[in-house]
Amino acid sequence: MQHTFIEILRRALDEELARDPAVHLLGEDVAAGGAFGVTRGLAQKHGMARVRNTPISEAAITGLATGAALCGLKPVLEIMFIDFATLSMDCLVNQTAKYRYMSGGQLAVPLVVRTQAGAAGGAAAQHSQSLEAWFIHVPGLIVVAPSTPAEAYGLLKSAIRLGEPVLFIEHKRLYTMKEELAEGAELPPIGKARIAKPGTDVTVIAYSAMVQTALEAAQKLADDGISAEVIDLRTLLPLDMATIAASVSKTHRVLVAHEAVRSGGAGAEIAARIAAELFDELDAPVLRVGCPFAPIPFAPELERALLPGGADIVRAVRQIMGRDG
Amino acid sequence: MTEPTLADWKQMYGALWRIRLFEGQVQRLAAAGEIPGFPHLSTGQEAVAVGICTQLKREDVLFTSHRGHGHVLAKGSDIEATFAEILGRQNGLCRGRGGSMHLVDAANGVLGATGVVAGNLALAAGAAWAAQAQGRQDISVVFFGDGATGAGAFHETLNLAALWRLPVLFVCENNGYAEFTSREEHSNVKHVSSFAAPYGIATQTIDGNDLPTIFAAAAVAIESLRQGAGPYLLECMTFRMAGHYVGDAQQYRSKEELAEVREKCPIERLKRYLVERGVNPEELDAIGERTKNEVQQAVERARAGPRPDAATVLEFVYRAPALAAIQG
Numbered sequence: 333m334q335h336t337f338i339e340i341l342r343r344a345l346d347e348e349l350a351r352d353p354a355v356h357l358l359g360e361d362v363a364a365g366g367a368f369g370v371t372r373g374l375a376q377k378h379g380m381a382r383v384r385n386t387p388i389s390e391a392a393i394t395g396l397a398t399g400a401a402l403c404g405l406k407p408v409l410e411i412m413f414i415d416f417a418t419l420s421m422d423c424l425v426n427q428t429a430k431y432r433y434m435s436g437g438q439l440a441v442p443l444v445v446r447t448q449a450g451a452a453g454g455a456a457a458q459h460s461q462s463l464e465a466w467f468i469h470v471p472g473l474i475v476v477a478p479s480t481p482a483e484a485y486g487l488l489k490s491a492i493r494l495g496e497p498v499l500f501i502e503h504k505r506l507y508t509m510k511e512e513l514a515e516g517a518e519l520p521p522i523g524k525a526r527i528a529k530p531g532t533d534v535t536v537i538a539y540s541a542m543v544q545t546a547l548e549a550a551q552k553l554a555d556d557g558i559s560a561e562v563i564d565l566r567t568l569l570p571l572d573m574a575t576i577a578a579s580v581s582k583t584h585r586v587l588v589a590h591e592a593v594r595s596g597g598a599g600a601e602i603a604a605r606i607a608a609e610l611f612d613e614l615d616a617p618v619l620r621v622g623c624p625f626a627p628i629p630f631a632p633e634l635e636r637a638l639l640p641g642g643a644d645i646v647r648a649v650r651q652i653m654g655r656d657g
Numbered sequence: 658m659t660e661p662t663l664a665d666w667k668q669m670y671g672a673l674w675r676i677r678l679f680e681g682q683v684q685r686l687a688a689a690g691e692i693p694g695f696p697h698l699s700t701g702q703e704a705v706a707v708g709i710c711t712q713l714k715r716e717d718v719l720f721t722s723h724r725g726h727g728h729v730l731a732k733g734s735d736i737e738a739t740f741a742e743i744l745g746r747q748n749g750l751c752r753g754r755g756g757s758m759h760l761v762d763a764a765n766g767v768l769g770a771t772g773v774v775a776g777n778l779a780l781a782a783g784a785a786w787a788a789q790a791q792g793r794q795d796i797s798v799v800f801f802g803d804g805a806t807g808a809g810a811f812h813e814t815l816n817l818a819a820l821w822r823l824p825v826l827f828v829c830e831n832n833g834y835a836e837f838t839s840r841e842e843h844s845n846v847k848h849v850s851s852f853a854a855p856y857g858i859a860t861q862t863i864d865g866n867d868l869p870t871i872f873a874a875a876a877v878a879i880e881s882l883r884q885g886a887g888p889y890l891l892e893c894m895t896f897r898m899a900g901h902y903v904g905d906a907q908q909y910r911s912k913e914e915l916a917e918v919r920e921k922c923p924i925e926r927l928k929r930y931l932v933e934r935g936v937n938p939e940e941l942d943a944i945g946e947r948t949k950n951e952v953q954q955a956v957e958r959a960r961a962g963p964r965p966d967a968a969t970v971l972e973f974v975y976r977a978p979a980l981a982a983i984q985g
Binding site: 356381384386387389391392393394395396397398399400401402403404405422423426427431432433434435436437438439440471472474495496 | 720749750753754759762768769771778779783797809810813816974975
């Protein structure tokens with residue numbers, strides 16, 4: 333039976349709440365099901381003490397979750413939109429991420445911050461951003477961005493059990509995606525990428541919803557006789573350079589694709605690491621696909637015009653392959 | 658805690674001196690260039706730390722601000738390890754990774770100081786939530802200055818703590834200055850305790866330089882927290898005898914003001930209180946001398962400690978070696 337991304341997240345949370353009494357959910361509207369329905373029914377099942385509504389106070393609830401994590405709880409905090417994580421950033425950056433280090437290893441923050449990102453459906457400039465690059469710049473954090481419902485299930489469970497502060501980024505466009513969940517599958521380790529589609533001519537590195545876009549593009553490229561290998565990074569921090577290196581050593585050509593603004597994005601870091609560590613393997617410059625340097629617009633035709641899609645990936649790959657024009 | 662005996666008061670008199678002398682050593686060695694960074698001294702504010710922390714159990718947790726040395730010592734952390742951390746030594750509480758503004762002594766319930774003003778209030782509320790959720794009677798205490806009331810996190814946390822009836826004691830050390838700017842210049846609200854009423858938080862504004870007053874007020878507050886009555890805000894009116902940080906020439910304060918502050922010294926006041934109750938002043942002086950030796954010896958041991966090994970600089974970013982391997 334197929335389940336949506338939202339249903340599968342709910343199942344993962346439900347099972348973790350049942351498995352470990354230290355797990356607590358908190359956030360705005362979570363007891364009422366959450367803005368997207370991810371936590372629907374969990375307060376009724378696990379009690380209002382385990383699934384708690386909070387005021388609209390991102391700074392305080394991030395600090396609250398961090399303090400609770402220092403003292404024995406394993407909170408899963410929902411920040412409704414990653415755009416609002418800007419209000420959590422003082423705590424996440426200055427406290428949460430640094431606690432283990434600043435205390436010389438005395439304390440840890442086993443906290444998962446679930447948040448939702450990306451553009452879809454006219455959510456406009458303050459509810460559509462992809463801000464992951466800001467967080468991968470912070471030592472001490474873990475940044476996870478799943479690409480399918482089944483991936484989200486395993487990665488969320490692994491994140492809750494990890495014992496480190498994790499930013500778990502869900503793309504709103506994936507919420508309605510359906511997938512079957514293999515029962516009893518092993519949980520994916522945090523920090524390990526996967527090959528979403530094997531190929532031999534070019535490596536397309538993506539994460540989150542862009543993996544789906546890259547897979548669609550890979551189909552089109554196959555029609556053109558180009559075999560693209562698609563890597564689903566799963567976690568941006570840590571970055572699985574071993575999987576990237578194995579693929580690049582085979583294809584010798586790389587495209588990094590993400591929905592976030594291209595300039596200063598995660599792709600810049602990935603491209604730099606490849607250039608520094610795999611220069612001799614490369615037969616072409618590493619290219620990037622990302623959002624042009626503008627805020628996300630409201631009108632549907634403008635939103636479509638700005639967002640990078642499959643055609644951008646196809647075009648960039650053709651350029652890498654020397655098949656221009 | 659029941660009414661302190663004379664022996665208890667004498668112990669607290671020593672605790673005041675321990676902080677005063679500790680801060681004196683920090684000042685001396687910071688001025689000499691032996692302490693890196695910008696230590697902030699709590700000289701003059703010792704009574705707040707001692708009056709409250711003396712009544713905490715080891716399991717009760719403490720969060721503090723950039724001006725937190727006194728709170729950490731009053732909670733019972735080891736003088737040598739605390740000083741060594743301020744020196745940035747391997748024998749420091751945090752192995753030299755934290756320093757003056759990030760002291761942590763987890764085994765003693767000291768869960769951390771922060772350099773971000775108002776940054777620890779919500780964490781203290783979170784620790785209180787954990788105690789509540791796990792059915793523990795432990796309370797959480799957070800110290801902050803009056804400058805913190807300008808931050809949104811202060812108001813957000815008060816609202817949340819009141820709403821969830823969290824066992825957290827908010828202790829504002831109102832020393833009249835937010836860094837170099839006087840309270841009158843940064844807020845129309847004279848008393849920090851005024852912020853408590855709208856949220857339904859119990860509060861008192863007290864003389865923060867009079868140890869018996871603080872002790873009594875804290876006893877009431879702590880008892881109320883342990884009974885599950887929700888958060889409590891104590892506003893302690895006190896005075897910074899030193900500058901904002903070591904090296905601050907304090908040109909924004911008049912000579913008269915500084916002289917007046919010295920008159921209000923909490924150690925002198927406790928001494929008068931005890932002498933009026935028949936304690937021999939020479940006995941008190943002997944306590945001061947003993948404490949001086951104790952602090953001096955601890956500081957020397959701290960200074961003799963090893964410096965951190967540069968090869969270990971990447972330790973403690975993550976727990977798992979597999980994750981640590983991804984750094985860089």
